[in-house]
Structure formats: structure tokens, C-alpha cells
Amino acid sequence: MKLRVRINGADHELEARTDESILDVVRRELGLLSVRETCGIGVCGACTVLLDGEPVSGCLLLAPLADGREITTVEGLGGDDPVQQAFSDAHAFQCGYCTPGMILTAKRLLEETPQLTEDDVRAAMSGNLCRCGSYVKIVEAVLQAANA
């Protein structure tokens, strides 16, 4: 099928199969390699993208369901986004594989709830896994971004 979707601020018409995930489509068609598959079943958050601003698991989102909608990946934040900056400043990563998903989840959380406590961050982010265990510094980064 032809998938009409706005990705990171630009309109695209992409080749996609109806049975594949948006994760596979954005990696293959656009080389957006920050969207990464770990669990493949929607529990780890490594493939998180924003669908019309809401964080969703890219591995579970069938491509046709993104038709006519807007997708944001971490590449779309540019690099100077306060959340990206806070993650860099707090060194809130080790291997960095989970980082884009963490940042997108945190981005939406900060838009919804500008005044955050540590417990809020931990609860809201618990759908994103980091096997390196960088959680302490990730919480610091999100709180820093909240206060930026």
C-alpha cells in the first residue's frame, strides 16, 4: 500500500505492506534507525515513536494505522531539544540503545505534567526498559528537563 504519513515535520508517501509495523517501515524506507526493535511485543519501549504526539510502541503499530497521521521519532527533535540536552548533560545512558524511546516518552510526559516528582517520572517511564540500568540518571535527566 501507499502510506501517507507526516514524519518529523515532512509529508511522505511510503511503500508499505499492510501486515508490517511502522517500526519496519521507518527504518527501511527512511533510514530512521533510532527506532529500534528489542522485545517485539510492546513491553520494552525501545521502538517508541510519537503518534500525533502520544508515545506508542512502533513494533505494535501496524503501518496502515499510521495513514494520515503524524509520527515523530527522536531524529525529528533536532538535537537541541531540552530533553535531549538534559539526557546528554546527565549522561543518562550507557549503550544508548533505549535512549530515543526514553526521550520521546519523557517529552510527552513533560508536556502533560510540567511539575514532576521523582515518583511521577518512575511511574510514567516504567514502560521503557534499560538493561544497562541507567535508571537513576534517566530520572535525573527528566527532572532536569522539567526544571529547565
Added chain:
Amino acid sequence: MSDPRATGSARYAEDFELPGMLHARIVRSLFPHARVVRVDASAVPESCIVLTPDDVRDLSPYGCQIEDQNVLAERARHVGDPVAAVAAPTPEQAEEAVPLVEIDYEQLPAVFDAVEAAQPGAPLLHETAAAGGAAAYFAMRPQPGTNICHRFRIRHGDVDAGFAEADAIVERMYRIAGAQHAHMEPHACVAHWDGNRLELWTGTQTPFSMRDDLATIFGIPPEAIRIVSLPMGGSFGAKTFVRTEAIAAALARKAQRPVKLVLPRSEEWQTLNRHPATVTVKLGARADGTLVASQTTCYADTGAYADCGPGVAQKMGFAAPGPYRIPNVRVDAYCVYTNLAPNGAFRGYGQMQSTWARERALDTLAEQLGLDPVELRLRNIVRDGDVYCTGETLHDVRFAECLEAAAAAVRWSEGRRGKGIALVMKGMQTPSRAAIAIERDGDDYVLRCATTEMGQGAKRALSLEAARLLGVDVARIRFPDPDTSLVPYDTRTTSSRSTYMMSRALAEAVRDPRGYGEIRNEGGLDPDTGQGIASTHWHQGAAAADVEVDEETGKVTVTHLHTTTYAGRVVNRLGAELQTEGSMIMGLGTALFEEVAFEDGQVINANLSDYATPSFADVPTRFTYELIEEDGADVHGLGETALPPVPPAVGNAVASLGIEVDELPLKPETVLAAMKVRV
């Protein structure tokens, strides 16, 4: 501008591609032990390349410590053993081709428990002892006619005489479940043949071991192989030695095209896990708490192939007595084949298993003697200049400091109900070699070395150290991905050795007019007596935990977790903190819930929903640690130290409530069962 990890521009092995490459999938055995009698690929579309046992008959068996594994199995020894492989123009076509390969099996008897498998009469996995692999650094002691592929012993003093003078003796059996590394990026590689030269881009901690093993398999000189180790999205010991690379290379050889192989998540559990173990500890002490004898028997379940299991069993064995003065020590450690998926290197490398057993036994002994567990440990703790049961003298010893700091962190002296402490003494790869070359490129310095990056921060640590030694800004240091055709030999990026070993090689290189530095650490143990040098550099640490146990469900909540580790001179502060935090959190997973579950040899929780890893919600509310530092001291590796003491600190804390649990993980049902026989 933000770090590449935050902008999404960081690249991993999984992202590597070559023009015209095919995508591969592995066809795996459905049975734990079976002879492959027929492979029929006639239903597979012609656009696919199929690799069958016939295609790999000219290839040699391999194995980093024992050469007991074939590229494809004609006799499958575990569920998931690779029997065939396919390569197709797209990943989807490869996936669709897998069920079209028809395989007939003739089932054989199987064994799934290491203690059972070590007994005479158990079904044998490998009839003959195979030759030692390229990465074997000690003599193998296979026990002919059994599934024991390596036996390691320590004989020090006279344990029988020691137990005869003991006033109190504790003897218990401990069991530790297998675990999955669950690195977020799967195993991924791309293989390409250029005539008779093999080029391989892969996420590996062991580029030179990989090169040497592939040279053995394909019967070509190591120089005809180029391994580029790309950054890994986590590894924790899983991306070591040959995993998927030989199959990708054999497919590429047949296809005459590059082949990419990325493991689907579920196949990670069929590729490598952590050794389940059964460890029996017997400790004897005088009434005043002086330890007089220690006896340990370890069974490390290495699964269907040895991999580095002999080394894991040996380290499980030599670390078992721990950082205590004990005049009479006996250790018997067995590495045993079973029909489970292979087990190999995992953060903590065998020492987590024996640390759990010993530190739990010490608390039971303290209870029996009516002594405070901290006091019992301090009475026996090794000090600078003491001789370990291997005969080596210990230097730069900080165990007492670590222990006292950890106890203070949880306010041990104010009451110890719900609290537990534990110590770890962990070795580093001995013998080994590290080398580095520094090249000038304009104003920049290029570091050429085989140290790999898996998220542990090795590139950052060594770049900072190079900048310091050269007196330049760190922005002028470049550190390309290791390429075996361009970098000098290094043993491997394992056992928390790289910051310590490679920074010393780096200091040599800075002094050398040609910019080349090389460091070796010498030693090793006699496998029959355990005498020699186990480790030229010991990792030292302690953990303390404060817990609550839900009386109705048995759920353990760690309210405070603390570790104190000896860091010496810290090179990369953020890295040291992150590695310590990560080790503690991984240790909590092992302590509380991580367990590879099997039924009839089949992993039944091979996904990240049924196999849980720690999340934000699992980090204790109070989560503290301390690095003991000293100016001018040696650099001490910190990649693993804070992991092994965490499970016994938690286990001892639970035991302080009268709930004695001897097996890991401390899952609610296990704790609940122990509560019924509460002491």
C-alpha cells in the same frame, strides 16, 4: 549539540549493511537431543539459499575453550540447536522459508540437570573429549565417560583435620537459576567473502578470539580474516566468541554474496544464557568464630556445548572460599554438559553463583554461633599481604573497608532485623595481554586497540586517559571501532579488565617513541591443585540491603540497597557511577525474579514479558553506593564488582527475618514456601 545516543544518530552492529546483502535465519532443532536423519529443502523458493549439514561438512568444529560444536548440528543437543539456515533477499522471505525446510529427527535420551548429568550412566552429550580451543588459557580436565568437560580443584591444607577442630559446622546446598543477558540490541552481524578473505562486521567483545575461531572453522590463516567490532547495544557477556558469525559466513560463502544475520528476540534464549549452578558449601568454625575449614562443590550447567563454561566453573571454584583467612580449603568445581541451550559468560562470570552460596552459608554459620554476621566476617577477613588458598599473596586489600562502609550505610549497629550484607572477591582474566598503538593524524591522536564498546564506556575512559597522559583536550582523541586488520592483539574486552589493562598499555605507548604499548599479566592455576595465580588484580566490594517481606504473598521489597566497591583511581567518573548502578540493578533482577524457565529442555519464558528484567519501578527508593578512591592507586575495573554481592545481601536480609532461602531467585512462591518452615 546533544550526544549521538540522544539524537538517534548512534549506530550499532544491527544497523550495518552492505550492498546486495541477503538476510539470514536459522532453522533450529525442536528436540533437546536428536539425530538429524533428513533435511529436505525442496519446498524453499529458489530465491533463497539454504545451508544444510552437507554444506558445512568441510568445516572444522569450534569452541573457544573446547572444540565441541559444529557450524550446523547433525546431532542436535538442545532445543534450538542450529540444524540448517536460510538466506533470502528480504528478512521476511527468510522468515517465511524457515518452516519450509523439512527435517526428520530420531530422538535420543536427554538430561537437563547438571548434578544428574554428572553421574555415571547419564545420557552422554559428547562421547569423546574434544581438543582445547584457541581461547583456552588453562589445561582442560575432562572426565572420560561422563558429561564433565572440565574439573577444577583447590587443595589447600587438610579440610578433614580442619572440620575435626570445628565447634560449629554448616553444610547447605544452594541453587542458582539461569539468566538471560537480555541486551537490548540482538546479536547481529554481516559476513562477506572477498575471494578467500573473510570480512565480518559484528557486535563482539572478543574480536581476536572470533578471528582465531573462524580461522579454525574455515581452515584459513587468521590474517585472511578481518573482524570489525561495531558498537553494541548491550552485551553483558553474551556477545563473546562465535555465536551467529560462523553460520552467516558459511551462508555468505555459499551465496557468494554478503549475508546479514540478526537474531529474533526469542532465539537469544536458545543462543546463550548464564550457567545455572548447584553449589554445596560446608564451613567450619571455632566457637569464637575463627574459620577452620571450607569445602565447596560446584556444578556449573554449561548446556549442550562447553563455550567458556570451563573458565566459568574454574572461576566459580577459585572465588568460592572468598576474602577470608581459612587454613584448610577444598574446592571441586565441575563444568557439566546438559541438553539445555549453551551457557556462557555473564556479568559476574561464575563468581556470582559461588558468592551467593558462601555468603549465605556464612550468615547461617553466624546464626549458629550466635555472632553478628559482620563481626564473623571481620574476624576472618583477609588483610594486605595475606596468602590466598591458591598460594598467591594479596595486595592492595580493602575488603574490611568495603564491609564496614556497607554495614554503616544501612545503619547495621542500630539493629539488623531485615538487613543483610555480603562481600565479593572477583578475579580478572589471568593471564592476558593488552596492546595499543597511538597514531598522529594532524592535530588528532588516533587510538588503535581492540577494546570494544558495549555501553560500558570503554571508549570514553580510554580517551580521557589518553588525553590526560598526552596533555591534550579529549576532543583531539579519536577511537575508531576495533578492526583486527588495523589494531594490535588484545585478549578480549571481558572480566572488567580493559580500563585497568589497556590504560597501562596506553601509558607505555605514550612513553614509547613509536607510540606502541603492550602489557601482559602472567599467571594461571593448576587445575588439579588450584595452586598458582588466580588473578593478578582482584575486584573487591560489599553490598548491604534492607528489605521487607509481604507476609501474605512472599514478595520481597528491597527498601534500601547499597554497595561499596574499591575503585582505586577513577578514570571516568560518570562511567564508574553508571556501571556501578547498572551492576546493582542487574544484581537485583538476579536476586528477585530473573530465571530462565525450562520444561522438557524447552525455554518456556523466551520473551521479555514472561522473562522480566528490572524496570524503573524495581529500583529501591533508597539506592546508594560508594566508590573507595585513592590518588595514585591502580585503576580498578568496575564493570561487574557491584553485581555478585547484591543477591546474597538480599538473601541474608530475608534470612534475618527467619526466612532461610537457599535458591535464587527469591521469587514470592519460593519465599512463601520458606516462610512455612520459618525458624
